[in-house]
Amino acid sequence: MKTIIKLFVLFQVGLLMGQDIDNFNHLTNTNSIKTFANYDTTIKGSPYIQDDYERGSISNFKDVILSIKYNGYGDYMEVLRNGKVQYFLPSKEYPYEVQLLGSSKLYKAFQFRKKKEVVYGFFRLLTINQKSNLLIREEVSKTEAVKPKTGYSTYTPAKFKRESDAFFINFDGSDLAQEVPRRKKDFIKLFGDAAKDVDSYIKKEKLNIKKERDLLRILSFYNQL
Numbered sequence: 001m002k003t004i005i006k007l008f009v010l011f012q013v014g015l016l017m018g019q020d021i022d023n024f025n026h027l028t029n030t031n032s033i034k035t036f037a038n039y040d041t042t043i044k045g046s047p048y049i050q051d052d053y054e055r056g057s058i059s060n061f062k063d064v065i066l067s068i069k070y071n072g073y074g075d076y077m078e079v080l081r082n083g084k085v086q087y088f089l090p091s092k093e094y095p096y097e098v099q100l101l102g103s104s105k106l107y108k109a110f111q112f113r114k115k116k117e118v119v120y121g122f123f124r125l126l127t128i129n130q131k132s133n134l135l136i137r138e139e140v141s142k143t144e145a146v147k148p149k150t151g152y153s154t155y156t157p158a159k160f161k162r163e164s165d166a167f168f169i170n171f172d173g174s175d176l177a178q179e180v181p182r183r184k185k186d187f188i189k190l191f192g193d194a195a196k197d198v199d200s201y202i203k204k205e206k207l208n209i210k211k212e213r214d215l216l217r218i219l220s221f222y223n224q225l
Helices: 020-027 184-189 192-205 212-223
Strands: 004-008 033-037 054-058 061-071 076-081 084-088 098-100 105-114 117-125 132-137 140-143 159-162 166-171 177-179
Touching (some): 105 166, 132 177, 132 212
Antiparallel strands (some): 004 033, 105 117
16 A cells, blocks of 8 residues: 655755754754555565664764665655654755764765756765766666456566666866766777867776776776876
């Protein structure tokens, strides 16, 4: 049976200076409320990137230790505090970083193209505060249930599926995340005037733009130009 959950858009701007606890409590009071249909509990699999809550913090409120987990299907952070679950949605207005202490994962919202739309979503940061930074987009998709069409076919339940991670690059401190193209010639175009230098470095070092460690090396080279 489907239930309805209310996703409260947390963390409003316009805070009074003071202790982090007081500020955090102030942030949970908002007039912006969105209602979404929650997923059916009979769906197989999990919508979460990690099923268990982790101790974590949100930038600007680092002294407030929270229990957090990332819902990769809904693309929001579930925040458990004082026995209540609240929801932190990715947005331009609230560009806070979410640090998960157990797994050492760091998340932040960026603008990116999803199909034909430009939207905001959470990305995991592999590097930070550089001229270019490598990001990972973690997603969970859902396949719908398939009802039997004949007496000989079987029912296939709906299920969540953890998709393969996708690499993105963020340049020059903007809020835009650009997906790493599959073709190298499209990839090097991302670097503008430095494209030739990056291309030569890739060839010299025999790097593969589909591998995380090689992408980190390429961006490290570019950041030093």
